[in-house]
Amino acid sequence: MTPRERALALARGGQAALEANRGRINDLNVYPVPDGDTGSNLADTAGRLAEGLAEVPEGSSPAAIARAASRAALMGARGNSGVILSQMIRGFAESLSAEAG
Amino acid sequence: MSRAPLIAVPGTGDVAGQLIVPNEVIAQIVGLTVLECYGVVGMAATSLSQGVARLLSRERITQGVAVRREGDQLAIDLYVVVEYGLNLAEVAANVRSRVTYMVKKLTGIPVGSLQIHIQGVKRTT
Numbered sequence: 001m002t003p004r005e006r007a008l009a010l011a012r013g014g015q016a017a018l019e020a021n022r023g024r025i026n027d028l029n030v031y032p033v034p035d036g037d038t039g040s041n042l043a044d045t046a047g048r049l050a051e052g053l054a055e056v057p058e059g060s061s062p063a064a065i066a067r068a069a070s071r072a073a074l075m076g077a078r079g080n081s082g083v084i085l086s087q088m089i090r091g092f093a094e095s096l097s098a099e100a101g
Numbered sequence: 102m103s104r105a106p107l108i109a110v111p112g113t114g115d116v117a118g119q120l121i122v123p124n125e126v127i128a129q130i131v132g133l134t135v136l137e138c139y140g141v142v143g144m145a146a147t148s149l150s151q152g153v154a155r156l157l158s159r160e161r162i163t164q165g166v167a168v169r170r171e172g173d174q175l176a177i178d179l180y181v182v183v184e185y186g187l188n189l190a191e192v193a194a195n196v197r198s199r200v201t202y203m204v205k206k207l208t209g210i211p212v213g214s215l216q217i218h219i220q221g222v223k224r225t226t
Contacts, residue, residue, distance in 0.1 A: 032138065032199040077188045080139050080195045086188065 003062045007069065008053045015046035032080050041079030048076020049089060062100035066093035122208050124168040131179060132162030134203045140192035142182040145220035154182050154221030174213030175204065181217065185224040193217045 001009070018025075018039070025039030052072020056065055070093035073086035132144055136159070144165030146155040157165050167178040177200070183192050201212045 032195060033202040035198070074186070074188055077191045079191070080199075083140055083187055083191050083195065087186075090186065 002058060003065055004053070004056055004058055004060055007056075007065045008050065011046065011050040011053050011069070015043065015050050018043040018046050037079060038081045041082045042085060044078045045073065045076055045082035045085050048078075049073045052076065063097035066097040066100065069093050120209070122210065124170075125163060127168045127175065127177075127204065127208060127210075128163040128166040130204060130207055131166045131168070131177060131200055134200050135166075135179060135181060135196055136162065138192070138196045138199055140184050140187045141196065142184055142223045142225055145180040145182045145218075147178075147180050147218075149220065154180075156182055156223075171213055174211050176214045177204075177212060178216045178218065180220050182221045182223050183219050185222040189219055189222075193219065 022039035022043045025042060026036045027039075029036050029038035049069060049072045052068055052075075053065065056068045060068070070086075070090045073089035077083045077086040135141055135144060143156045144162040146157060146164060147167065149155070165180040169176045179196075179200070181196070183189055196217055197215055200215060204210065204212050
């Protein structure tokens, strides 16, 4: 597996897990507003992350893939939970690209 | 912010009377709610000082909120500083839904319009 394929598989796996639990998480939602969209927001944000990674050219460096992941999550963040998820992705991406150089 | 006007919520049920909610109280509710929102660094003064946003201390948060009454609804302007590196549109949308929800829940008065002014961004880490 190339780094890009691995990152994409990771993102799609996460998206699938969130999609599978979308309804359950929606039912849990009480904050910031109990409108039952936390699961949908997380799944949508993860979907945007996967879409962003799919656009990364094959052969890109791990650092470039990490930056693309961070940007895709930032721009694709939906809802309070999505913004928080994007910050977690950014944290992973920053330390990954620092290590990859 | 001026003390007047008071906002009266019509009483319900058998006992006569009204709930009086001053604008300042609504401004406090708004300010405290905004500070709880993810991505908000703090409330900001309504005017920039020499082009730079001024963060308000917790005791002065109402200085970053303007509350007006328009008919049966509230019109609110609020001024914030947001964490650098976040999706500003999404943080603003979250602030909007949380403030609208909390004001209605705590006072019973609907929010008709809510203007969010991002006075600045700040890196806190």
